[in-house]
Amino acid sequence: MDTKPISPKAHALIDYALAGSLLILPRVLGMNKKVKKIYNTEALVPLPYIAMTRQPLAIKKLIPFKTHGKIDPFNIAQFALQSLLPAFRKSRKELIFNIAFTCVAGATVLLTNWNQKS
Known part of the structure; x- marks a missing residue:
């Protein structure tokens, strides 16, 4: 039995929140233009696979x-x-932001119950 605490639904919520944070936080924190462009792309690229993953918040499973x-x-x-x-x-x-973001995203993956049915 997998006892990891993050369910498919929670993982989806976290994914959507992380993508949104990449669009918003670099602007709020006044990051440089190059980093903002990188994060904009990184926020938009995973959205299709997040939205099309079989999980409760999917647009298309x-x-x-x-x-x-x-x-x-x-x-x-x-x-x-x-x-x-x-x-x-x-x-x-x-x-620091990039390292923190990597840690949060990494912890999310490590703590997700990938065997749980969505």
């Missing part, structure tokens, strides 16, 4: 929830690696 769970680690790795880009390394605020 096409992608198995377990498949979603196999895609997410690649997104998190990409967030971690982008900390090495000059747009992030040269600004403490952008770097």
Whole structure:
């Protein structure tokens, strides 16, 4: 039995919130233009697979929830690696935000019950 606390519905809510935060927080925090463009793209790219994953908040239930769970680690790795880009390394605020975001997204993936039926 998997005792991880994040259900498919909670995972979907967190995914939508994380995508929304990438659109809003960089502006509110006054991040540099390059980082804002990167985050805008990163917010919009996963929305289709979030919205099409078989979970209670899906727009169209096409992608198995377990498949979603196999895609997410690649997104998190990409967030971690982008900390090495000059747009992030040269600004403490952008770097700290990116590392924190990577940690939150990573914890979400690690704590999700991927075996739970949605």
